[in-house]
Amino acid sequence: MSVKSRRSLLFVSGALLAVAAVAVPVVAGTAAADPASANQPRIVGGEKASLSDHPYAVYLTDAGGNQFCGAVIVSSTAVATAAHCAKAVAKQDIRVVAGREDKRTTDGQVLSVSKVWVGQGYSDPTKGTDIAVLTVRGQFDQRPAKLPDSGDAGLYAKGTQATVLGWGRIADGGARSDYLRSAEVPLVSDTECKTDYSVYDQRTMVCAGYAEGGVDACQGDSGGPLVVGDTLIGIVSFGDGCAKANKPGVYTRVSTYSDDIKAQAKPRLLG
Numbered sequence: 161m162s163v164k165s166r167r168s169l170l171f172v173s174g175a176l177l178a179v180a181a182v183a184v185p186v187v188a189g190t191a192a193a194d195p196a197s198a199n200q201p202r203i204v205g206g207e208k209a210s211l212s213d214h215p216y217a218v219y220l221t222d223a224g225g226n227q228f229c230g231a232v233i234v235s236s237t238a239v240a241t242a243a244h245c246a247k248a249v250a251k252q253d254i255r256v257v258a259g260r261e262d263k264r265t266t267d268g269q270v271l272s273v274s275k276v277w278v279g280q281g282y283s284d285p286t287k288g289t290d291i292a293v294l295t296v297r298g299q300f301d302q303r304p305a306k307l308p309d310s311g312d313a314g315l316y317a318k319g320t321q322a323t324v325l326g327w328g329r330i331a332d333g334g335a336r337s338d339y340l341r342s343a344e345v346p347l348v349s350d351t352e353c354k355t356d357y358s359v360y361d362q363r364t365m366v367c368a369g370y371a372e373g374g375v376d377a378c379q380g381d382s383g384g385p386l387v388v389g390d391t392l393i394g395i396v397s398f399g400d401g402c403a404k405a406n407k408p409g410v411y412t413r414v415s416t417y418s419d420d421i422k423a424q425a426k427p428r429l430l431g
Contacts, residue, residue: 206343206375209325211261215302216392217325217340217385219263220245220294221270223253227263230326230384231256231294232392233304238295238425241383242395242412243282246292251276258300263327263338271296277424279417285398286357288364290412292383293424305385305392307422308415315388316415318349322368322388324396324409328380343375345386348408356406364416366394369408376403386411 211217216233220241229245239256246254251273259268275295282289308315325342345368353367354360360367368386369376377384377396386394394411401407414421 206324206341209340209342211259211302211340214323214325214340214342214385214387214390215259216305216390218256218258218302219260219327220249220383221255221257222249223255225255227257227327227380229382230328230380230396232385232395233258233300233302234293234307234392234421235304235425235427236299237427238293240392240395240414240421240425241292241294242285242397243278243290243292244285244397245383246276246278246294254294256294256296258302261340269298269301271298271300273297277420279420285410286359288361288412290364290397291395291414291417291421293421295424299427304425305387306390307418308391308393309418312391312393312415315391315393316347316366316413318347318352320347320388321345322347322386322393324368324377324381324384324386324394326377326381326384326396328378328382328384337380343377345369345375345409353408353410356408357400357410360410362413364413365397366411366413367408368394368411369403371406373403373405373407377409378402 218231218239219227220229220231221227231239231241234240254273256271273294274297277293279289279291321344323342323344327337348367350362381396384396385392392414397410397412399409
């Protein structure tokens with residue numbers, strides 16, 4: 161099984177380097193090295209989305225403006241993303257771009273990062289705890305997504321329709337999207353996901369997708385949000401290719417980390 165991170169390129173010392181595929185969903189399209197940038201790809205099987213509906217959807221770039229992951233606003237001063245995204249670029253080089261639906265424009269805000277928190281024990285997306293919180297310098301103008309609480313267990317029921325958002329590719333190896341895209345995907349039961357992925361851990365992960373495939377996140381979407389309404393239930397983490405039959409996307413189960421996210425996202429007093 162070839163399980164891939166949905167961030168297929170790493171930035172090292174300002175340079176783009178291809179890396180061996182590791183288990184991570186295809187949601188972190190890095191910007192620079194796409195020869196087909198004139199195309200308008202999107203989340204596989206999805207459609208153009210609006211920030212007026214999802215103002216908390218943001219993306220991450222390196223200091224040179226190259227997009228490499230997605231993220232989601234969780235407070236006025238913080239975003240949640242995948243741990244593998246947070247560790248891909250040095251803190252001083254990460255930029256959070258908010259309020260920019262079309263990456264070709266200069267709309268919205270570009271904020272640098274003052275603090276990076278990565279889930280304790282994280283080592284690889286397929287081993288869980290693929291969660292991070294980035295504290296920004298400044299404040300977001302956009303409202304945050306809601307976090308699930310103990311009364312929201314029903315949000316994770318099999319068949320629940322959720323929305324995945326990102327600026328990733330339309331297919332493995334395809335061009336990146338210039339626009340925010342979304343796709344509707346049903347949640348998959350823990351039993352089914354364990355059949356599809358032997359590494360699946362129901363405490364730290366949740367799966368979403370169609371048995372027949374065709375709709376999924378893809379490279380460039382890693383770290384982006386999976387929401388039910390405006391409630392954040394998942395963070396794009398890993399998958400086997402994009403939109404394959406019986407290979408749903410695997411997401412970080414946000415409910416497991418809600419308390420950690422809230423603690424890290426609390427606005428800091430200015431000293």
